[in-house]
Amino acid sequence: MAAIIELRGASKTFDDTPALHPTDLTFERSRTTALIGPSGCGKSTLLRLIVGLLSPSAGDVLFEGERLSDDNLLQIRRRMGYVIQDGGLFPHLSARQNVMLMPNHLHLDSAEMKQRLGELCELTHLPEDALERYPVELSGGQRQRVSLMRALMLKPDVLLLDEPLAALDPLVRTSLQTQLKEIFQRLRQTVIMVTHDMAEAAYLADTIVLLDSGRIVQSGSFQDLRERPAAPFVSEFISAQRALVQI
Amino acid sequence: MIRLLLLTALLVLSCELHAAQTVVVGSKKFTESYVLAEIAKRKLTQSGFDVVHKQGMGGTIILWQAIKGGDIDFYPEYTGTIVEEILKSRAKLTSADMRRELRRFKIGMTEELGFNNTYALVMRREQAKKLGIESISDLRKHPDLQVGLTHEFLNRQDGWGPLSRRYNLHMANVRGVEHTIGYSALANGSLDVKDAYSTDAKIAEYNLIVLKDDLGFFPQYKAVFLYRLSAPEKAIQTVESLSGTISEEKMIQLNAEAERTKNYARAAGLYFAGDHTGNVADLQPSVASQIGHWTLQHLRLVGISLILAVIAGIPLGIAASRPGPLSQTILGVTGVVQTIPSLALLAVLVPLMGIKPQTAILALFLYSLLPIVRNTASGLQDIPTPLRESASALGLEPLACLRKVLLPMASRSILAGIKTSAVINVGTATLAALIGAGGLGTPIISGLDLADAGLIMQGALPAAALALIVQWAFDFCDRYLIPKGLRLQRAI
Numbered sequence A: 001m002a003a004i005i006e007l008r009g010a011s012k013t014f015d016d017t018p019a020l021h022p023t024d025l026t027f028e029r030s031r032t033t034a035l036i037g038p039s040g041c042g043k044s045t046l047l048r049l050i051v052g053l054l055s056p057s058a059g060d061v062l063f064e065g066e067r068l069s070d071d072n073l074l075q076i077r078r079r080m081g082y083v084i085q086d087g088g089l090f091p092h093l094s095a096r097q098n099v100m101l102m103p104n105h106l107h108l109d110s111a112e113m114k115q116r117l118g119e120l121c122e123l124t125h126l127p128e129d130a131l132e133r134y135p136v137e138l139s140g141g142q143r144q145r146v147s148l149m150r151a152l153m154l155k156p157d158v159l160l161l162d163e164p165l166a167a168l169d170p171l172v173r174t175s176l177q178t179q180l181k182e183i184f185q186r187l188r189q190t191v192i193m194v195t196h197d198m199a200e201a202a203y204l205a206d207t208i209v210l211l212d213s214g215r216i217v218q219s220g221s222f223q224d225l226r227e228r229p230a231a232p233f234v235s236e237f238i239s240a241q242r243a244l245v246q247i
Numbered sequence B: 001m002i003r004l005l006l007l008t009a010l011l012v013l014s015c016e017l018h019a020a021q022t023v024v025v026g027s028k029k030f031t032e033s034y035v036l037a038e039i040a041k042r043k044l045t046q047s048g049f050d051v052v053h054k055q056g057m058g059g060t061i062i063l064w065q066a067i068k069g070g071d072i073d074f075y076p077e078y079t080g081t082i083v084e085e086i087l088k089s090r091a092k093l094t095s096a097d098m099r100r101e102l103r104r105f106k107i108g109m110t111e112e113l114g115f116n117n118t119y120a121l122v123m124r125r126e127q128a129k130k131l132g133i134e135s136i137s138d139l140r141k142h143p144d145l146q147v148g149l150t151h152e153f154l155n156r157q158d159g160w161g162p163l164s165r166r167y168n169l170h171m172a173n174v175r176g177v178e179h180t181i182g183y184s185a186l187a188n189g190s191l192d193v194k195d196a197y198s199t200d201a202k203i204a205e206y207n208l209i210v211l212k213d214d215l216g217f218f219p220q221y222k223a224v225f226l227y228r229l230s231a232p233e234k235a236i237q238t239v240e241s242l243s244g245t246i247s248e249e250k251m252i253q254l255n256a257e258a259e260r261t262k263n264y265a266r267a268a269g270l271y272f273a274g275d276h277t278g279n280v281a282d283l284q285p286s287v288a289s290q291i292g293h294w295t296l297q298h299l300r301l302v303g304i305s306l307i308l309a310v311i312a313g314i315p316l317g318i319a320a321s322r323p324g325p326l327s328q329t330i331l332g333v334t335g336v337v338q339t340i341p342s343l344a345l346l347a348v349l350v351p352l353m354g355i356k357p358q359t360a361i362l363a364l365f366l367y368s369l370l371p372i373v374r375n376t377a378s379g380l381q382d383i384p385t386p387l388r389e390s391a392s393a394l395g396l397e398p399l400a401c402l403r404k405v406l407l408p409m410a411s412r413s414i415l416a417g418i419k420t421s422a423v424i425n426v427g428t429a430t431l432a433a434l435i436g437a438g439g440l441g442t443p444i445i446s447g448l449d450l451a452d453a454g455l456i457m458q459g460a461l462p463a464a465a466l467a468l469i470v471q472w473a474f475d476f477c478d479r480y481l482i483p484k485g486l487r488l489q490r491a492i
């Protein structure tokens, strides 16, 4: 199976402080990868390198074997969907306008897009009338649903999520987790998501990449991490997350 | 939206250019100059010319630059001023000398119009008659008369000191008194002799007489018209035909009429109508239509300069929103422009561009830039990083991203900047009248010259009202120009 995204010795340094040490990492098609680790370990930095919001201090980021560059960046971004913690919806546009921004900009067939909009509403469980509302008039969960619709509208090759559920209350979060899993499976979507919740990662992801201080500590299935920890930090991280459940 | 603004700007500018083939008469910033220019305007209009009168453009230097530079074709001047301030000659020049010198600047001079506007000493007519005083020499017999002189005249090189030596006067009571107050003092008898200009309207008003300068002490300030030699021949002949037709008495009368009615066209009408003032009344525009006219001129100045400032300011603000040396340069330069006093800015621009509305518009444009540039830049910078990144991640081209996402999100701040500019602009535009560009400053400046509070109010009140209306109109427009989503955000 060919890798869709590949990091080759990619690193990022901010004013002499490394946020991400040189990293090799590949992402397979139709798989869900979770980037996890303590706050400040470089998860978002890694994701930003993939979207080209940051360019690597050294090394390369490849999309379908092609280096990200100024020439191909726009085209590649259109094949990615990017969702952040608070949704990143533009406040001056209604939910519908947010979702339709790119299709309209690219003059895509409107009948087809209308149909796609309907499908996505159903997929994300967003009531259609919520589409006419502005971001401030939506609940946090609804905002994330709309943001997900915006990201999925152009049928992206890869979906990039940066802690998409972190700001939601536990009930909404759990139901969205279930729905996300369903969506990923139905669309056979390639997903890279950042989370700091091990249970969420274990539930949604095929592969978990655990980072600490800008380095990958271990990468594998939840089983691998739990049963064959590569370092004491792995077990510590997992048990720290379990502590809550045991109370 | 931007296309609409451009179109409007072009339309207004093209109206601006339309007046090209006309004769332009300029005037200095005082009543007599206004009236003489109005007389020339009337005369030229009768000869079939399309005439523009640029009122009260300033002092000698500005008018001289303007006629040399071709901004105006005619303006009234005085021989003494031509010799001393324009030709800067210390020698006594004959008319022929003056014409020869002026010709080097491609400027011509008409024959004398018929009156001399120089310093003079004045007295109440009946008192002078009673004491038998007709000339300055006669004052020698009455050393105890109360003399009140302006401070300027008291201290001038060609003022009181040399005059009293020349006439051998030994007046016992000489005081410095402010000009306007001096006239009241003269009228109520606390003063007997005072300095004046020989064509001062007050001379008629207070029934004074001008004492004859029998020893020829005062310099000659004979009124003439200066003209561009390249002006149409027929126009020059028309203005030339005014020479020898305006006596001192006539000019005093015209000045008095102008100061009484605050209407220079009407006063000029008196010249054509003999002593019948009635039949020119219909030429006098009503106060309301005058104010309307000034307001329109004002709105045009503000409108054009503001539209240009928006067109230039938003791109500059976008450039300034990105960190780096360019941003600092843009904000620095527009900031410095803002701190130049408006009079100084006009003074710098006039020699470069001449006396025309475009000069005022350029100055106003420069003043309007800073708030728009700064608010555009800060509006864009204030967009939270997550939103900015979400916008970039969409894969929109940079321009489309600005237009569809970033600028709308900054619209509240940008509009606030435009509003600030507009309100400041309405106030600053009153200064345009200083360089003859019209607007509501016209009555304010005339009013200041004539110490006429009513006239000042005719400009000041509409200008203040205009500023309020502009503010209110922008608040109203916010509702339509700021996207609904952003307004809801503010409300919550």
Ligand SMILES: Nc1ncnc2c1ncn2[C@@H]1O[C@H](COP(=O)(O)OP(=O)(O)OP(=O)(O)O)[C@@H](O)[C@H]1O
Binding pocket: A014, A018, A019, A038, A039, A040, A041, A042, A043, A044, A045, A046, A196
């Ligand atoms: N623009 C930036 N300039 C300077 N330092 C930065 C910048 N962005 C991130 N960093 C630093 O890089 C490191 C990694 O940051 P990153 O945002 O990738 O962490 P993270 O793993 O996403 O953390 P969190 O879970 O809190 O979101 C942190 O120490 C952070 O302070």
Ligand SMILES: [Mg+2]
Binding pocket: A043, A044, A045, A162
């Ligand atoms: Mg992060």
